[in-house]
Amino acid sequence: xxxxxxxxxxxxxxxxxxxxxxxxxxxxxxxxxxxxxxxxxxxxxxxxxxxxxxxxxxxxxxxxxxxxxxxxxxxxxxxxxxxxxxxxxxxxxxxxxxxxxxxxxxxxxxxxxxxxxxxxxxxxxxxxxxxxxxxxxxxxxxxxxxxxxxxxxx
Amino acid sequence: xxxxxxxxxxxxxxxxxxxxxxxxxxxxxxxxxxxxxxxxxxxxxxxxxxxxxxxxxxxxxxxxxxxxxxxxxxxxxxxxxxxxxxxxxxxxxxxxxxxxxxxxxxxxxxxxxxxxxxxxxxxxxxxxxxxxxxxxxxxxxxxxxxxxxxxxxxxxxxxxxxxxxxxxxxxxxxxxxxxxxxxxxxxxxxxxxxxx
Numbered sequence: 001x002x003x004x005x006x007x008x009x010x011x012x013x014x015x016x017x018x019x020x021x022x023x024x025x026x027x028x029x030x031x032x033x034x035x036x037x038x039x040x041x042x043x044x045x046x047x048x049x050x051x052x053x054x055x056x057x058x059x060x061x062x063x064x065x066x067x068x069x070x071x072x073x074x075x076x077x078x079x080x081x082x083x084x085x086x087x088x089x090x091x092x093x094x095x096x097x098x099x100x101x102x103x104x105x106x107x108x109x110x111x112x113x114x115x116x117x118x119x120x121x122x123x124x125x126x127x128x129x130x131x132x133x134x135x136x137x138x139x140x141x142x143x144x145x146x147x148x149x150x151x152x153x154x
Numbered sequence: 155x156x157x158x159x160x161x162x163x164x165x166x167x168x169x170x171x172x173x174x175x176x177x178x179x180x181x182x183x184x185x186x187x188x189x190x191x192x193x194x195x196x197x198x199x200x201x202x203x204x205x206x207x208x209x210x211x212x213x214x215x216x217x218x219x220x221x222x223x224x225x226x227x228x229x230x231x232x233x234x235x236x237x238x239x240x241x242x243x244x245x246x247x248x249x250x251x252x253x254x255x256x257x258x259x260x261x262x263x264x265x266x267x268x269x270x271x272x273x274x275x276x277x278x279x280x281x282x283x284x285x286x287x288x289x290x291x292x293x294x295x296x297x298x299x300x301x302x303x304x305x306x307x308x309x310x311x312x313x314x315x316x317x318x319x320x321x322x323x324x325x326x327x328x329x330x331x332x333x334x335x336x337x338x339x340x341x342x343x344x345x346x347x348x349x350x
Contacts, residue, residue, distance in 0.1 A: 001212075026258070026262060026265055027254070028175075028176070029174075029261070029265055029270070029274050030250070030253055030254045030257075030261055031170065031172065031174060031249055031250060032170055032173055032246075032247070032249060032250025032253070032254065033173065033176065033177065033215050033216065033250065034176060034213075036213070036216075036247055036250050036251075037250055040250065040251055040254045040255050041254065041258060049255070052255055056247060056251060059213075060216055060243060060247060062211065062212055063212030063213060063220060064216070064220050064239070064243055066210050066211065066212065066217075067206070067207070067210060067212075067216075067217050067220040067221050067224075068220060068224060068236060068239055070206055070210065070221075071224040071225065071228075071235065071239065072224070072232060072235070072236075074206070075225075075228055085346045085347050085350045086346045086347055087202050087205070087343075087346065088313070088317070088346045088350045089320060089342045089345040089346015089347065089349065089350065090202070090205045090342040090343050090346060091198070091201045091202065091205065091310070091311045091317070091342075092311060092312060092317045092320040092324065092342065093205070093320060093321065093324040093338050093339055093341070093342030094201050094202075094208060094339065094342075095201060095293055095312075095321055096289075096321045096322070096324035096325040096328065096338075097208055097324065097328060097335050097338065097339070098178065098181060098204065098285060098288055098292065099286065099289040099325060100325065100328045100329055100335075101178040101285055102282055102283075102285035102286040102289060103286075103329060105175070105178070105278065105279075105281060106279065106282040106283075106286070108278070109275075109279040109282055110282070115278075115279040116279070118276060118279040118280050118283065119279035119282045119283040120283065121280075121283065122279070122282075122283030122284055122287070123283035123284070123287045123290070124283075124287075125287075126182070126186065126283070126284055126291075127287040127290045127296060128296050128303065130190060130296075132186045132187065132190070132191060133172070133179075133183045133185075133186040133284045134168055134172045134183060134186065134187070136280055136283075137172045137174060137183075137280065137281075137284075138172065140273075140276050140277055140280040141273050141276075141277065143276070144272050144275075144276035144277075145272070145273050148268060148269040148272035148273070149269060152268065152269065
């Protein structure tokens with residue numbers, strides 16, 4: 001989705017090419033989804049609050065309608081024998097496809113021992129101790145911020 | 155139903171607020187809150203929803219939230235389901251809107267600050283671990299019997315060796331050969347029809 005968003009922004013001249021990269025990085029380091037954050041930023045730049053509202057609405061609406069239609073349709077067919085067999089085959093693939101970004105992210109971010117330890121701790125806490133991912137994120141932010149502050153004071 | 159709607163709103167607001175690092179991170183948070191903490195939907199249903207979210211256009215996080223919102227309220231009827239998906243999706247986007255709209259100047263000024271960068275670089279491996287845990291929890295059921303760790307295979311998702319083979323094949327195809335996820339899901343669907 002990101003390449004599509006970037007190409008369209010450039011084509012319409014909404015964000016300059018060289019500034020685009022900076023905005024993508026910014027949208028990635030704020031909470032929420034990249035596509036929605038990009039929409040909020042662009043809308044705000046062009047038309048302020050209303051533009052922001054319209055853009056984020058537009059970013060979400062197609063997904064919303066398509067999924068809603070599928071959800072309403074699928075609920076009635078879940079017990080169907082053929083649908084059941086299809087999803088029996090789809091499920092292992094879906095699980096594998098969740099693992100893929102985890103592996104890719106781990107490859108990029110676990111370059112030193114600290115990264116490996118953080119990743120392992122987060123995995124073990126959520127998978128075996130049933131800690132909510134929300135807490136993992138919160139504790140990670142708090143620890144890294146306080147460590148950085150202490151380092152800065154010195 | 156009103157209470158459930160309010161819980162749904164609060165849950166997805168928190169999910170939206172703490173999602174750093176894209177759709178995969180969001181899946182982990184949705185799983186943690188909706189499946190593990192609230193028990194609103196089963197592991198198998200969540201896997202189906204993820205598969206559908208991966209195959210349909212649009213951000214996977216939005217797709218998943220919309221679907222979960224519908225499913226949680228669907229027992230009260232179709233209209234309640236629609237309301238549920240609207241509430242979940244709105245609540246998911248709202249924190250982004252508040253943070254990114256109001257604080258964008260602040261973010262621009264401080265996003266290259268060493269403290270901010272340190273938080274971001276610590277979050278990356280943490281999120282990798284979260285997504286790994288999400289995949290693990292859709293493969294195994296884990297729990298404790300006192301101090302004894304109990305692990306069993308989640309048979310809804312991996313009933314037999316054929317399912318394991320299918321999952322392994324998909325993993326290799328995606329990691330090694332970068333096959334498009336939608337094609338992989340469709341292959342899974344065909345395989346499911348032929349095998350089971």
